[in-house]
Amino acid sequence: MIPASWFLALSGVLFALGVLAFLIKKDLLLMFLAVEVMLNAANLAFVAFARRHGLLEGQAAVFFIITVAAAEAAVGLAIILLVFRRKKTVKADEISVLKG
Amino acid sequence: MKEAFWMIPLFPAVGALGLLVFGSRLRRGAVSFLGCLTVLASFLLSLASFLGLSATAAAGGGPRIKVLFDWLDAGRLSAGLSFQFDALTAVMALVVTGVSFVIHVYSVGYMKGDRSYARYFGLLNLFVFSMLLLVMASNMIVLFIGWEGVGLCSYLLIGFWFEKPAAAAAGKKAFLINRIGDAAFLVGILFLVLFVGGTEFRLIERAALNGELGAGAATLIGLLLFAGACGKSAQLPLYVWLPDAMEGPTPVSALIHAATMVTAGVYMVARLNPLYSLSPAALETVAVVGAATAVFAATMACVQNDIKRVLAYSTISQLGYMFIGCGVGAYAAGIFHLFTHAFFKSLLFLSAGSVMHALSGELDIRRMGGLRRHLPLTYAAFLTGTIAISGVPFFSGFFSKDAILTKAFASGRHVVWALGLLAAVMTAFYMFRLLLRVFHGQERLEPSAKARLHESPPVMTVPLLILAFCSAAGGYLSLPVVFGKGLDRFPRYLESVILPGAEAHLSRGTEWLLIATSTAVALVGIVLAFLFYGRRTVVPETLIRTFPRLYRLVADKYYIDELYGAVIVNPLLRGSEAVYRDFDVRVIDGAVNGAARLTARAGKGLNVLQTGRVRDYALALLVGVLIVVGFLVL
Numbered sequence: 168m169i170p171a172s173w174f175l176a177l178s179g180v181l182f183a184l185g186v187l188a189f190l191i192k193k194d195l196l197l198m199f200l201a202v203e204v205m206l207n208a209a210n211l212a213f214v215a216f217a218r219r220h221g222l223l224e225g226q227a228a229v230f231f232i233i234t235v236a237a238a239e240a241a242v243g244l245a246i247i248l249l250v251f252r253r254k255k256t257v258k259a260d261e262i263s264v265l266k267g
Numbered sequence: 268m269k270e271a272f273w274m275i276p277l278f279p280a281v282g283a284l285g286l287l288v289f290g291s292r293l294r295r296g297a298v299s300f301l302g303c304l305t306v307l308a309s310f311l312l313s314l315a316s317f318l319g320l321s322a323t324a325a326a327g328g329g330p331r332i333k334v335l336f337d338w339l340d341a342g343r344l345s346a347g348l349s350f351q352f353d354a355l356t357a358v359m360a361l362v363v364t365g366v367s368f369v370i371h372v373y374s375v376g377y378m379k380g381d382r383s384y385a386r387y388f389g390l391l392n393l394f395v396f397s398m399l400l401l402v403m404a405s406n407m408i409v410l411f412i413g414w415e416g417v418g419l420c421s422y423l424l425i426g427f428w429f430e431k432p433a434a435a436a437a438g439k440k441a442f443l444i445n446r447i448g449d450a451a452f453l454v455g456i457l458f459l460v461l462f463v464g465g466t467e468f469r470l471i472e473r474a475a476l477n478g479e480l481g482a483g484a485a486t487l488i489g490l491l492l493f494a495g496a497c498g499k500s501a502q503l504p505l506y507v508w509l510p511d512a513m514e515g516p517t518p519v520s521a522l523i524h525a526a527t528m529v530t531a532g533v534y535m536v537a538r539l540n541p542l543y544s545l546s547p548a549a550l551e552t553v554a555v556v557g558a559a560t561a562v563f564a565a566t567m568a569c570v571q572n573d574i575k576r577v578l579a580y581s582t583i584s585q586l587g588y589m590f591i592g593c594g595v596g597a598y599a600a601g602i603f604h605l606f607t608h609a610f611f612k613s614l615l616f617l618s619a620g621s622v623m624h625a626l627s628g629e630l631d632i633r634r635m636g637g638l639r640r641h642l643p644l645t646y647a648a649f650l651t652g653t654i655a656i657s658g659v660p661f662f663s664g665f666f667s668k669d670a671i672l673t674k675a676f677a678s679g680r681h682v683v684w685a686l687g688l689l690a691a692v693m694t695a696f697y698m699f700r701l702l703l704r705v706f707h708g709q710e711r712l713e714p715s716a717k718a719r720l721h722e723s724p725p726v727m728t729v730p731l732l733i734l735a736f737c738s739a740a741g742g743y744l745s746l747p748v749v750f751g752k753g754l755d756r757f758p759r760y761l762e763s764v765i766l767p768g769a770e771a772h773l774s775r776g777t778e779w780l781l782i783a784t785s786t787a788v789a790l791v792g793i794v795l796a797f798l799f800y801g802r803r804t805v806v807p808e809t810l811i812r813t814f815p816r817l818y819r820l821v822a823d824k825y826y827i828d829e830l831y832g833a834v835i836v837n838p839l840l841r842g843s844e845a846v847y848r849d850f851d852v853r854v855i856d857g858a859v860n861g862a863a864r865l866t867a868r869a870g871k872g873l874n875v876l877q878t879g880r881v882r883d884y885a886l887a888l889l890v891g892v893l894i895v896v897g898f899l900v901l
Contacts, residue, residue: 186889189882189885190882190885190886190889193882198881222380237720253476259880259881259882260880260882262879262881263878263880265877266878266879266880267880
């Protein structure tokens with residue numbers, strides 16, 4: 168059986184990749200994708216711990232996260248679509264109206 | 268009914284409230300009716316209480332006190348809203364409500380065409396209410412409320428025609444100068460709380476009689492309270508507001524001078540007579556200030572050409588007399604002069620108002636003269652008032668003035684007595700000068716005023732006749748002792764309130780001599796006036812030419828207003844301006860603006876962090892998380 172620590176290591180690597188991508192990429196869609204990667208890294212950690220301790224709560228939490236992620240994807244993509252309509256771009260650096 | 272006296276001030280209070288709130292919606296007839304009725308009700312209730320008091324006075328017992336509720340109760344200080352009714356209150360309440368009622372009726376005619384008719388009557392009622400609060404209070408706190416109330420009302424009524432800058436300024440002046448005295452008055456009350464432990468008049472009297480109150484404390488309190496009285500009763504050096512107060516409507520002047528306001532100081536001193544009697548120094552001050560004011564104001568009255576201002580200076584002078592009376596320990600004589608003065612001074616003012624009414628507002632006596640043929644009733648009233656105030660024998664002013672002068676002589680203060688006589692000569696002189704210039708001699712009217720010359724309507728002349736009767740007859744309530752035993756009803760009536768001091772008794776011969784002196788002095792003044800102003804005005808004109816400097820000095824009121832302006836008002840103004848310019852603008856505003864500028868600068872410095880780029884925010888977030896995690900792990 169594969170030890171839980173491997174799953175956790177994979178989860179950590181995935182999360183780090185997500186953060187890195189979020190910071191490096193300029194395209195809103197790709198940044199969104201990076202967020203999804205981070206979410207799934209968290210999911211993996213949840214199920215790994217659930218299996219190690221023999222508890223179901225962790226797996227239940229994953230279902231919640233998947234559901235919320237689906238809803239978030241719907242809202243997030245809609246926002247990106249509207250931003251594109253208004254600004255004719257999805258490059259994050261070009262959308263900086265909050266600059267002080 | 269025995270306890271109903273506390274409702275006396277209630278009627279004018281209701282009237283004032285009603286008229287000031289709803290008055291503008293009422294018809295004029297309703298306003299006059301309500302305004303006069305409330306004061307009349309007060310007067311009738313005062314009369315009933317007075318009769319009830321006389322009936323029970325034989326049975327003995329202290330003053331009647333009605334505590335409405337405990338108002339203040341903090342540490343040593345406790346004061347209830349409580350009223351008291353005794354002989355002194357009865358006299359004051361009757362004078363205040365009686366004279367005020369007559370003035371209210373007169374005002375119906377005098378103010379007929381005024382725009383703010385309801386406001387006028389509302390304020391008049393409020394004035395009467397404040398004064399009644401003052402004279403009926405059973406402790407200094409409630410008295411102080413009334414004291415401030417009359418100050419406020421005088422401000423509102425002197426500045427009644429506030430569109431006129433002079434009237435607005437006069438109202439402000441009256442208010443501010445009163446404030447100076449009131450500050451001292453308040454400190455006096457606080458010392459009273461400190462030394463006596465309360466402000467109830469009974470408590471003060473007991474403390475004074477038991478010797479709990481030392482002479483030093485009594486002097487301190489007495490002088491502080493007297494400073495307040497100087498402001499309210501227009502004595503040196505705080506008298507300057509009263510002549511300017513002539514800017515108000517004439518009935519208001521009559522009210523201020525006769526019934527309400529200026530008599531408050533005299534009443535206060537008489538009310539606290541046990542305290543003042545403890546302190547010879549305070550009494551001496553009262554007498555000297557009174558005598559000095561009496562002479563000083565009389566000199567100015569001799570040269571003024573404004574009919575109302577002459578009367579104003581005359582009031583200041585007569586108030587000086589009342590303080591002489593109080594200062595020599597003859598409180599009852601002081602109150603008696605207050606009583607007679609209320610009649611003849613309101614009579615004189617209302618007659619002057621009638622003259623102004625007839626002449627379309629003319630005030631300058633140089634443009635009057637010969638009016639006795641046109642205004643016979645007003646002339647008769649003014650003549651009665653003049654005779655009464657001049658101290659012609661058998662009119663009220665003679666008896667009250669003589670009582671004060673006799674007591675002053677008997678107390679051994681001969682300088683005060685001599686000053687009083689000097690003021691009496693001048694009083695007779697300037698009053699007859701006024702009478703001759705206004706009603707006798709050639710007509711010097713403006714043609715436009717002459718065309719509209721008319722006697723006043725009955726609503727104005729009937730009050731004059733009532734007051735004329737009182738001015739003539741009021742003196743018979745207290746005849747000198749030499750006229751027979753038991754004729755001094757007035758002082759004997761007040762004996763329950765005013766403790767009889769150690770009186771120096773004069774021989775019959777001396778008393779007669781004093782009476783003869785007073786009479787002679789009055790006659791000298793009158794004869795002088797006739798010599799100066801009888802047919803032609805040669806003598807005064809020659810005098811003015813001979814002593815032009817002196818004349819200007821007195822006619823310009825000794826430059827006291829200018830002096831106050833130069834010594835107090837201007838330095839204050841300049842100082843305030845300097846403080847405004849150098850401290851306020853630079854330091855205060857500088858600090859505030861500096862704080863704002865600092866915030867702006869800091870914001871500008873920090874806003875480089877606000878890039879608007881999502882990635883920068885995300886990086887900051889990551890760094891933050893790493894720091895927190897680092898802390899938790901390590």
